[in-house]
Amino acid sequence: MTASPTPSRPRVVDIAFWTLIGGAVLLILGGLLAATVSFETARSAIDPEVTNDKVRNYLTVYRGMGIGAVLAGAGLAFVAGRARRGDPKFRRATVALALAIAVVLLMLAVGAGVGQPMTLLSLVPIAVGAVLLTRRSAAGWFEQGERR
Incomplete structure (x- = not known):
């Protein structure tokens, strides 16, 4: 008995994957930019009335957010790659x-005021990719893979 041929991956899954990868790359680049900001750069961009201690505290949070963005972007790229192979668990993990x-x-960005523009820009392709993974044709393909 021959195995049933695997259905071809829908184009919407490929588009979702590449938009998620684009968003992950922007997230990683923005995170790297935020993580490597020097004190002098931050000092020149912040109002002179703010003390150096407050600038250092702000910079610590800003750099921490950058490192978190790098890790989140790498994690998103990983789970999106696994989801592209047809694993429904990774599809759910990618959307989540x-x-x-x-x-x-x-x-x-809104609450703490620590938004790096490139990381905020990455939200557009990330949102588009997540929505595309929830489309009916993509969900049907993942369900077929789960039944195999």
């Missing part, structure tokens, strides 16, 4: 991680 990244970045 994309939503978690969006919520955390928006909370940091």
